[in-house]
Amino acid sequence: QVQLQESGPGLVKPSGTLSLTCDVSGGSISSSHWWNWVRQSPEKGLEWIGEIHPSGVTNYNPSLKTRVAMSLDTSKNHFSLRLTSVTVADTASYYCARSSSGYLNHWGHGTLVTVSS
Amino acid sequence: EIVLTQSPGTLSLSPGERATLSCRASQSVRSSYLNWYQQRPGQAPRLLIYGASSRATGIPDRFSGSGSGTDFTLTINRLESGDFAVYYCQQYGSTITFGQGTRLEIK
Numbered sequence: 507q508v509q510l511q512e513s514g515p516g517l518v519k520p521s522g523t524l525s526l527t528c529d530v531s532g533g534s535i536s537s538s539h540w541w542n543w544v545r546q547s548p549e550k551g552l553e554w555i556g557e558i559h560p561s562g563v564t565n566y567n568p569s570l571k572t573r574v575a576m577s578l579d580t581s582k583n584h585f586s587l588r589l590t591s592v593t594v595a596d597t598a599s600y601y602c603a604r605s606s607s608g609y610l611n612h613w614g615h616g617t618l619v620t621v622s623s
Numbered sequence: 624e625i626v627l628t629q630s631p632g633t634l635s636l637s638p639g640e641r642a643t644l645s646c647r648a649s650q651s652v653r654s655s656y657l658n659w660y661q662q663r664p665g666q667a668p669r670l671l672i673y674g675a676s677s678r679a680t681g682i683p684d685r686f687s688g689s690g691s692g693t694d695f696t697l698t699i700n701r702l703e704s705g706d707f708a709v710y711y712c713q714q715y716g717s718t719i720t721f722g723q724g725t726r727l728e729i730k
Binding site: 552554608611 | 624655656658660666667668669670673674679680711713714715718719720721723724
C-alpha cells in the first residue's frame with residue numbers, strides 16, 4: 507500500500523519561499539503515475555497546485571504557474587514543491603497525492619503552512 | 624478552466640436515508656475524468672468514485688456515481704454515521720479543478 511508523508515516548515519514569512527517534500531513509501535516514485543500537490547484553505551477550498559511525472563514532465567495550475575516549481579528525486583523516493591513570493595493567501599493545508607488517469611487515489615495526511623511575519 | 628458547481632451547499636438528512644449530490648460543470652467533462660471524494664474532519668480527501676461511475680477500492684456499493692457531459696450525480700444509499708462529511712467532485716482536463724463541496728450533515 508502506497509503511503510505519502512508531507513514535511514517542511516509550518517511557518518513561512520511573507521515574500522519568502524515555501525518548500526515542502528513528500529516522502530513516498532510502499533511503492534516507487536519511478537512508477538508510471540503522476541505526483542501531485544493540492545492545497546486547501548477555507549477561502550479557496552481545494553486547489554490543485556500541479557503534478558510531476560517521473561519523466562520530468564510537469565503541469566501547473568495557471569494561477570500559480572509563475573511561482574511554482576516541482577521536482578522529483580528517485581534516489582530518495584520523494585518529490586518536492588517550491589512556491590515563491592508567498593503571501594498570507596498561501597496559508598493552507600498542503601497535501602501531496604498520487605494520481606492515475608486523472609484521479610487522486612493516494613493522499614498524504616497534509617501539513618499546515620502558515621504565512622506570517 | 625472548467626468550473627465545477629456543487630449543490631446543495633449543505634444537505635441535512637437522517638441515517639438510513641438516501642443522499643443525492645449534484646456537480647455541474649461550466650463545460651463538458653469527459654466522463655472518464657470526473658471523480659468524487661469524501662473528506663471527514665481532520666482527514667485528507669478520500670477517493671470514492673472515478674470515471675464518473677466506478678467505485679474506488681474498498682468503497683461500499685451504497686455509493687454510486689452517474690452522469691455525463693456537464694451534469695454528474697453522487698448517490699449515497701442507506702446513510703450511515705460515517706457518511707456525514709464533505710463531498711467534492713473533481714475533473715481532469717487541461718488542469719485539475721474541484722467543486723466547492725457539499726456538506727452532508729445529520730438532521
